[in-house]
Amino acid sequence: MTEKKIYSKLGEKLASGEFILTGELEPEKTTDLSHTIHEAKQMAPYVVAANVTDSPLGIVTINSMAATHIIQRESGLECIWQLTVRDVNKLGIAGMMMGAHALGIRNVLSLTGDHTALGDMPESKPVFDLDSATLVKLVREMVDKGSINGYEIEAPPKLHVGAAANPNANPVEAEILKIGRKAEAGAEFIQTQVVYDIEKTIEFLTGIKKYNVPVLLGIFPMKSYGIAKGFDEFVPGVSVPKEILAQWKSIKKEFPDKKMQKEAYDQANYEFFKPFISELKKKKLLAGVHCMAVHYPRIFPKLQEVVFG
Amino acid sequence: MTIITTKKPFEEIVVAIKDIKRITIVSCASCAAMCQTGGTEGAKEMAEKLEAEGFEISTVIVPEEVCDNRVMKTDFRKIEEELRHTDAILTLSCGLGVASITEVLSNKFPLIPVFVGTNTEFMGMTERIGRFYMRCQGCGDCLLNETGGICPITTCAKSLMNGPCGGMVDGKCEVGKYEKDCGWVLIYKRLKELGRLDLFSKLRESVNWSERGHQREVVWR
Numbered sequence: 001m002t003e004k005k006i007y008s009k010l011g012e013k014l015a016s017g018e019f020i021l022t023g024e025l026e027p028e029k030t031t032d033l034s035h036t037i038h039e040a041k042q043m044a045p046y047v048v049a050a051n052v053t054d055s056p057l058g059i060v061t062i063n064s065m066a067a068t069h070i071i072q073r074e075s076g077l078e079c080i081w082q083l084t085v086r087d088v089n090k091l092g093i094a095g096m097m098m099g100a101h102a103l104g105i106r107n108v109l110s111l112t113g114d115h116t117a118l119g120d121m122p123e124s125k126p127v128f129d130l131d132s133a134t135l136v137k138l139v140r141e142m143v144d145k146g147s148i149n150g151y152e153i154e155a156p157p158k159l160h161v162g163a164a165a166n167p168n169a170n171p172v173e174a175e176i177l178k179i180g181r182k183a184e185a186g187a188e189f190i191q192t193q194v195v196y197d198i199e200k201t202i203e204f205l206t207g208i209k210k211y212n213v214p215v216l217l218g219i220f221p222m223k224s225y226g227i228a229k230g231f232d233e234f235v236p237g238v239s240v241p242k243e244i245l246a247q248w249k250s251i252k253k254e255f256p257d258k259k260m261q262k263e264a265y266d267q268a269n270y271e272f273f274k275p276f277i278s279e280l281k282k283k284k285l286l287a288g289v290h291c292m293a294v295h296y297p298r299i300f301p302k303l304q305e306v307v308f309g
Numbered sequence: 310m311t312i313i314t315t316k317k318p319f320e321e322i323v324v325a326i327k328d329i330k331r332i333t334i335v336s337c338a339s340c341a342a343m344c345q346t347g348g349t350e351g352a353k354e355m356a357e358k359l360e361a362e363g364f365e366i367s368t369v370i371v372p373e374e375v376c377d378n379r380v381m382k383t384d385f386r387k388i389e390e391e392l393r394h395t396d397a398i399l400t401l402s403c404g405l406g407v408a409s410i411t412e413v414l415s416n417k418f419p420l421i422p423v424f425v426g427t428n429t430e431f432m433g434m435t436e437r438i439g440r441f442y443m444r445c446q447g448c449g450d451c452l453l454n455e456t457g458g459i460c461p462i463t464t465c466a467k468s469l470m471n472g473p474c475g476g477m478v479d480g481k482c483e484v485g486k487y488e489k490d491c492g493w494v495l496i497y498k499r500l501k502e503l504g505r506l507d508l509f510s511k512l513r514e515s516v517n518w519s520e521r522g523h524q525r526e527v528v529w530r
Contacts, residue, residue, distance in 0.1 A: 086467075090515060112474040115466055115484045126467060133471040134515040170479050174497040174509070181471050181512040193475065236487070237478040 008106035020288035023050040040075035042297035058119025069103040084113025089129035101157030140186035163187040167204035176207040183211035205285035214287030221269035312403040313433035337402035347401035367395035375406030457499030464492025470513040
């Protein structure tokens with residue numbers, strides 16, 4: 001077996017088998033990244049790397065490659081550049097891979113992307129020349145073989161490429177088999193959609209174990225009752241358990257004092273996620289945890305206890 | 310198979326032909342008749358509406374298949390006199406009909422503009438009259454042998470080769486408010502039923518667009 005090449009801190013940790021935590025940053029419709037950079041700095045002591053989203057829900061934001069570069073440069077935090085196949089064709093994406101490497105980007109997460117029809121430019125042409133599996137394959141050819149479509153690249157890009165998975169998918173078998181395709185394409189890690197249901201999660205993780213790709217489990221600690229409710233209502237395919245919604249609602253009622261309310265939310269997140277993660281760790285189904293709660297950096301010290309404690 | 314057409318808003322047609330006086334209506338007796346956009350009925354309705362707007366109708370013909378050059382050559386020969394006194398043709402057919410008419414008239418009547426009174430939607434499967442469904446896009450590289458007879462190019466909103474994507478919830482697609490089935494879940498269910506999940510598990514290459522150029526043709530040499 002050839003020795004695994006390492007291009008980033010994320011790549012190094014995944015190869016070492018050390019349990020890790022990654023975060024998420026969501027740049028907005030702006031050229032000014034100061035808020036995101038501030039959040040990246042707050043998160044940096046706790047995470048190996050943070051994802052930088054690519055116009056989620058088809059709502060146009062600052063370009064994710066540019067944002068990833070600037071956040072890395074300004075905050076020092078390593079990033080996982082999220083790239084959807086929605087907006088750029090194969091030729092464009094191949095060029096972006098070289099550009100991304102030149103800009104110091106060393107991790108990319110391959111995503112399909114929410115359809116243009118859902119976002120704020122629904123009249124835009126949906127590209128989808130590649131899909132999330134063929135994008136992984138394209139990156140691996142560029143990185144491992146140093147070629148694109150068989151043509152040699154003078155100085156090839158060196159990036160680790162990951163893919164997404166949805167443990168909540170129904171029918172789940174279709175999703176499991178799809179992960180098999182992503183693994184075959186060469187995905188080096190998997191980051192999952194947010195989960196709340198432990199049984200479903202175990203079933204899914206057990207189902208994809210055979211593909212031997214390290215999995216970072218997506219979780220979403222909820223900063224407030226409003227956030228929890230919004231997440232439950234607006235994120236398709238993910239429902240926040242009723243008991244949690246009730247608990248978060250009661251915290252809002254019980255603690256009019258903002259500071260105490262914040263502490264109560266943080267503690268409730270800790271109490272929910274601690275046993276959840278512990279059980280999955282015990283079953284050796286995870287390589288780490290991916291926290292998708294954006295704009296909630298204060299949770300990281302507690303999350304560190306959840307993940308590593 | 311039917312080329313599915315729908316009626317253009319009448320106001321839009323009027324705007325397009327506003328400088329025209331005498332009009333010949335060519336209404337297709339085939340697909341457009343089935344879609345109730347053309348045929349004898351469609352032509353009659355259109356002629357009445359245009360006359361009410363002050364347009365003059367030179368003549369009306371209802372050819373068997375407007376998209377067939379041979380049919381149009383024969384049918385136009387019969388109305389040459391009328392065509393000499395017409396300012397434009399309004400076609401009630403699919404876009405192929407417009408192309409066919411323009412090409413057939415290009416020698417003798419190159420200056421007659423051809424307008425269209427319909428929107429061409431797709432080539433459709435007919436469940437019954439008034440229920441037409443897109444199931445094939447004629448992409449030129451049929452995958453159906455590997456996908457249980459269900460086309461991902463057509464049924465997946467993103468035309469993905471390796472679905473389903475994260476936009477699928479309980480077998481439904483994120484495009485169209487989760488009302489339509491996810492094409493890849495349909496494929497999964499069908500292949501499972503047929504005991505062919507091995508085909509579902511296959512990693513597929515992206516579409517080869519070098520072979521999907523514009524102005525495709527099939528010409529027997």
